[in-house]
Amino acid sequence: MKKIVATAAILATLVSPALAGVDADFQKAALKCWNRPNVDGEVQKIVWKVEIDGSGLPIDITASTPKPEGGLGKVIVESLKRAIARCYPYRFPAGVYTITIDKDTFGGKSLDPYK
Numbered sequence: 001m002k003k004i005v006a007t008a009a010i011l012a013t014l015v016s017p018a019l020a021g022v023d024a025d026f027q028k029a030a031l032k033c034w035n036r037p038n039v040d041g042e043v044q045k046i047v048w049k050v051e052i053d054g055s056g057l058p059i060d061i062t063a064s065t066p067k068p069e070g071g072l073g074k075v076i077v078e079s080l081k082r083a084i085a086r087c088y089p090y091r092f093p094a095g096v097y098t099i100t101i102d103k104d105t106f107g108g109k110s111l112d113p114y115k
Contacts (some may be wrong), residue, residue, distance in 0.1 A: 026050070026097035031105075034083035039076045039106055044068040046076065046101040056089030064098075076101065079110060 031048070047064040061084065076104060080101065 006020060022092060023092055026090065026092055027099045029092075030084050030087050033087040036106065037072070037079055039072065041072060041074075043076065043103050044073055044103065046080070046099075048080075048099045049096050050099055051096045052085060052090050052092060052094060054094040056091060058084050058088060058090070074109055086104045 045065055046068060049062045049064060051060040051062075052056055053059050061081070067073065080099075084099075
């Protein structure tokens, strides 16, 4: 019985990378390639599920939050999609990883000297 439970736990970790606590590492890896747009105003929260295959290639992105509105939302979404594609190959097991973008991702700072 113990062997079955242990095997199930190992399998769950392999199938669900979030259980292994690698979502933050995946997000960090993806955001290394992100040219964040200069943002004036509040950033709407974006949560995406990114699926990668065994070679580290992103094969699907599914939004878990509504599409941000306005020009700023479109700029953030397009730049983030490019970043995810640009950082290929990812060095993580095949699976689905979460990326969250919100005001904290931008650090609450601005490079605009006329704020």
